[in-house]
Amino acid sequence: MKVSQLLNYLTIPLILVANMAIAAQSVDKQLQVDDNLKLNIKVLRGDVKVRSWDKDEISVKGTLDELSEGFILDKQGNQVTLEDKMPRHFNGNNKSGSDLTIMVPKNLTLDAEGLSSSYNLSSLSGIIGIYSVSGNINASDIDNQIFIHTVSGNIKTSKLTGKIKLDTISGSIKDKNSDGEISYKLVSGDLTANSSAENVSIEQISGDANVQLKKVNELKVKTISGDITLAVSSLKSRANLDSVSGGIELKLPKNLAANFNINGGPGGKIRNSLTDDEPKKEKYSPTSYLKFQTGSTGADIKISTISGSIKLSD
Numbered sequence: 001m002k003v004s005q006l007l008n009y010l011t012i013p014l015i016l017v018a019n020m021a022i023a024a025q026s027v028d029k030q031l032q033v034d035d036n037l038k039l040n041i042k043v044l045r046g047d048v049k050v051r052s053w054d055k056d057e058i059s060v061k062g063t064l065d066e067l068s069e070g071f072i073l074d075k076q077g078n079q080v081t082l083e084d085k086m087p088r089h090f091n092g093n094n095k096s097g098s099d100l101t102i103m104v105p106k107n108l109t110l111d112a113e114g115l116s117s118s119y120n121l122s123s124l125s126g127i128i129g130i131y132s133v134s135g136n137i138n139a140s141d142i143d144n145q146i147f148i149h150t151v152s153g154n155i156k157t158s159k160l161t162g163k164i165k166l167d168t169i170s171g172s173i174k175d176k177n178s179d180g181e182i183s184y185k186l187v188s189g190d191l192t193a194n195s196s197a198e199n200v201s202i203e204q205i206s207g208d209a210n211v212q213l214k215k216v217n218e219l220k221v222k223t224i225s226g227d228i229t230l231a232v233s234s235l236k237s238r239a240n241l242d243s244v245s246g247g248i249e250l251k252l253p254k255n256l257a258a259n260f261n262i263n264g265g266p267g268g269k270i271r272n273s274l275t276d277d278e279p280k281k282e283k284y285s286p287t288s289y290l291k292f293q294t295g296s297t298g299a300d301i302k303i304s305t306i307s308g309s310i311k312l313s314d
Contacts, residue, residue, distance in 0.1 A: 042084070046084075051122060170188045237272040260293070264279065
């Protein structure tokens with residue numbers, strides 16, 4: 001066998017071993033931190049888990065992206081930067097990305113971002129902001145202020161408490177057992193929620209929603225080209241619901257005290273299965289309307305639609 005051929009045979013396994021070493025580059029780092037921790041995480045692709053523990057320390061374990069140019073864990077006062085540094089331009093799927101588990105103190109300010117990275121967070125308290133382009137975000141048992149945004153990923157949350165904002169452009173949102181004040185924003189995605197939040201805002205375009213609410217003080221809904229079903233167990237103050245080319249179904253207890261003001265708008269339809277009150281329409285007018293009161297003075301409910309449908313039921 002020629003020497004050149006032999007060298008080729010020997011070189012190939014060495015290259016493979018080197019590539020495997022790069023792909024499996026591991027990280028195991030710890031860092032002592034101060035009170036009022038502000039943590040910035042930047043992991044562009046892969047899977048990131050963030051959990052809390054009762055230590056004044058950050059721990060990072062797992063493997064880096066196969067294209068990683070190095071791991072950064074830097075502390076400046078109470079601010080910490082955690083980054084799996086990537087080339088300025090790169091290609092590759094998310095399976096080649098980072099796989100990290102990050103342990104942090106429970107109380108902190110967290111700002112995490114990624115491109116196709118998926119984040120999974122639990123048991124945190126503070127100002128929590130998560131932003132991803134095409135990754136999924138799962139969050140549970142978090143309180144204070146929570147801001148979650150993804151462009152084409154899905155959001156799944158459980159037991160969030162405080163001031164909450166969930167926002168996706170072409171993904172879905174599934175939220176359960178939230179409490180406090182919550183805002184949902186979706187474009188071309190579906191919403192499923194079961195919440196105890198007192199103040200609720202929903203803005204949705206080209207998607208359907210099924211929402212169950214328990215103890216609402218104030219409810220705001222705007223939907224375009226989508227259908228929404230709302231089941232409200234209790235309403236204290238007011239509800240304003242608007243739709244364009246979509247359907248609104250509002251389910252309420254029969255014993256709810258409320259003033260209803262419903263505008264069917266041009267091309268809209270009103271159906272009332274909650275009481276015996278029937279919609280009315282002025283002569284030569286394309287608009288139907290319905291006004292009535294249940295019980296003594298209570299919440300104010302205003303619903304309007306353009307080219308959509310409105311249904312009241314119990």
